[in-house]
Amino acid sequence: MGTINYSYSPGNVECPHKVVIPPPRPFFKSFKNTLKETFFPDDPLRQFKNQPRGRKFILGLQYVFPILEWGPRYSFEFLKADLIAGITIASLAIPQGISYAQLANLPPILGLYSSFVPPLVYAMMGSSRDLAVGTVAVGSLLTGAMLSKDVNPNENLELYVHLAFTATFFAGLFEASLGLLRLGFIVDFLSHATIVGFMAGAATVVCLQQLKGILGLEHFTHATDVVDVLRSIFSQTHKWRWESGLLGCCFLFFLLLTRYLSKRTPKFFWISAMAPLTSVVLGSLLVYLTHAEKHGVQVIGSLKKGLNPPSMTDLAFGSAYLMTAIKTGIITGVIALAEGIAVGRSFAMFKNYQIDGNKEMIAFGMMNIVGSCTSCYLTTGPFSRSAVNFNAGCKTAVSNIVMAIAVMITLMFLTPLFHYTPLVVLSSIIMAAMLGLIDYEAAMHLWTVDKFDFLVCMSAYIGVVFGSIQIGLIVAVALSLLRIILFVARPRTIVLGNLPNSKIYRNVEQYPIATTVPGILILEIDAPIYFANAGYLRERISRWIDEEEDKLRTAEKETTLQYVILDMGAVGAIDTSGISMLEETKKIVDRKELKLVLANPGSEVMKKLNKSKFMENLGQEWIFLTVGEAVSACNFMLHCAKPENHCRKDADADDTLNNNV
Known part of the structure; x- marks a missing residue:
């Protein structure tokens, strides 16, 4: 030179x-490298290189079913930790499952079904050690809001339930397809600001809708915007039940108090975790002893005993509302993926290990596909349940298996005990859980750091609260994409x-x-x-x-x-x-x-x-x-x-x- x-x-x-x-x-070599970096940045096939055929088969099974990799190293010490964690999250999963099924306008028993089969599937296929699988409030609300627009669950419950199973099937199919095609980066278009605003808006709407149960109202709007919800509440002031309202306020105060105590003293996390089940037990005893169901306090009623019945033949592929089920499945599937992967990555960071986003998508997809065939509706990894699982000291996904076994025992023997569970307690449980999703501190942080992100957050919130969940989501994603375009174009x-x-x-x-x-x-x-x-x-x-x-x-x-x-x-x-x-x-x-x-x-x-x-x-x-x-x-x-x-x-x-x- x-x-x-x-x-x-x-x-x-x-x-x-x-x-x-x-x-x-060469063009094709360059194009191949670009595709590889886009869709296979983690190079999942590197472990198969230079391996004999038998070893490749074993590695392939371990890649699809991670439990085969860590299972042989499982120890008794791990079992003790997972047993405690599994029983703890089961105490939260049972009342939450019943509550969220009500939120989706589905029979309460489906909430218990959804806490039995999907956790077993995830335990075999998931890569997170801390994620606790189950139904979620936002997914339940989305399912109820979107399906009830075309089918009234009070008039045609059977068709509505079949559409819910079908939507779950398509949600799982969509999630698994994203994982298999290595398209996980699509979920990244849901920015942090979008999720903060969307979750807060959905939580606000859910809390307002639970006033139906708190006030003991029998008829209520299926709309999700705040105007219709408030109109439905205040147009029925003559039907408000003070007994139900008093009971609901007491249990809501109890749940919020236990959460506050658990936050002040983290080692007492189990107080907050046991509070929902404690509320159900106390509420059921109170109603049973006082016969409050005869004085305006609504109860769950009879729950069918037995494990999940097959529902493969109930999938409504030939229904006139198939497109509604597909649209519901795709939208709820995206939200479930965003929440589940974000939660899994958060706890993996605390324990200094990595999770494979595409494998998680396949696991979520398979558990929803299998769940739709076994009378389950949409499931993912909710933050509240996973936080309890993490704080309880779980070591592996076996905690999900323990939780599933506890739910199985409940389904087989304990469902009659929920007959007198008051709906107002379930409403209190949902409201307490939803208040934790309104993260005003995160919104203020967005305002301090990035005003445009704050605008995206508030747009999602206002769109959900004053429009609908779909409108809020579309507005927030559109603003996020607009920002990307502005970054590129200017x-x-x-x-x-x-x-x-x-x-x-x-x-x-x-x-x-x-x-x-x-x-x-x-x-x-x-x-x-x-x-x-x-x-x-x-x-x-x-x-x-x-x-x-x-x-x-x-x-x-x-x-x-x-x-x-x-x-x-x-x-x-x-x-x-x-x-x-x-x-x-x-x-x-x-x-x-x-x-x-x-x-x-x-x-x-x-x-x-x-x-x-x-x-x-x-x-x-x-x-x-x-x-x-x-x-x-x-x-x-x-x-x-x-x-x-x-x-x-x-x-x-x-x-x-x-x-x-």
Whole structure:
């Protein structure tokens, strides 16, 4: 590699580094690598390389069923921890299952069914040690809200239940397909701000809807917006039951108090975990002893004993409402995935292990597909139950198996004990759980850090509360996508200046001590250059040049603008529209009798600039490895342009600056 030293008084400038054009790569090989990095960033097949056929078969089974990997190492110490955790979450799962089934307008027994089969499937196929599987409030609310628009559960309960099973089947099919096709990144479009606002909005609506149970109302709207819910409540003031309201307020206070105590003293987490089941037991005893069901307090009634009956033949594939079930399944499936994976990753981070997002999707999908065939509706990994599982000291997914066994015993022998369970207690349990989802601290943090994220959060919240759950979700996702588009379509261009006594160049707005270089405008492009932003960047660079020239003219500086350096370090990719933008920018610069210089272009950019012949047009001698080298070369040329300076080349140097780089 040739190097030229241009010697002049008072010093020397050296450009010892060469900008290298990457060697060409076959298109199909490059395309294959791109697909692999997009869909297989974790390279799941690496463990199968150089393995005998029998070992590959075993590894394949362990990949699909992780329990086969950690099961042989399972110890008695793990069993003791998982046994305690499983019994603890079962005490929460039983009342929550019954409550959330009511929220979905489904028979309460389906909530217990959904806490039996899906946890067993997840224990075999899931990769999280801490996730506790079961029904969730938001998924139940979505299921009830979307299905009840077309089928009234009070008029045609059988069809409604069949549609719920069908929606669960399609939710599972969608989730498993995302995992198998390695499309898990789709869920990432639900940003943190979106989820915070959506969850808070859904929790607000759920709390308002539970006033039906608290006030002892028999007829209530199926709408989810706050206006219809409040209208339904206050239009029936003459039907409010003070007995039910008093009982509901007492149990709600008890549940919130136990949660507060558990938060103040984490080692007493079990107090909050046992509170829902305790409420059910106390409420049932109170109703049984006082015969409160005869005085306006509604009870669950009889629950069928026995394990999950098969429901494969109940899937309504031939129903006129099939599209409703498919739409419900896809939307609820996305929400369930977002919640379950987020919860699993959160607890995995605490214990310093990794979970495979795509394997989790397959596990969620299979447990919902199997669940839809065994009288279950939508399940995922709820935060409240998983938090209890984590705090109870679970070691593996065996805690889900213990919970499922406890639910099985309940289904076989204990369901008659729930006959006198008051609905008002279930409403109190749901309200207490939902209040924990209204994370106002997270919303305030969004306001402090990023106002646009706060706007997305509030849009989701307002859309859910005043519109519907679907509207809130669509608005929030649309705003998140709009932000991505704005980031791509309107990238930042930054003026760089030199930090004193260094060769470092930084944003002059961020570092006031950074000084611009006389006669040189240094601009950093802060994003890949695509068709969506090429026109904007061309206009913005042109305006920067005009503004710099006006500034120099106004200040009556002796030095005029001579060079425009584009720092391409953040430009990871460029398309043909981007190359056309650079060509047009060079023409603009040439018309102003300036010189365009590029610094720090990446390998992909260099390959395309070379193939497009732009490098020949610009001159490879005007492409530098760093901004510092580009500035040094430009300063040298400015110095040599002055008549009083006499620059000479070293004897061993070439004739052109091209050999410098």
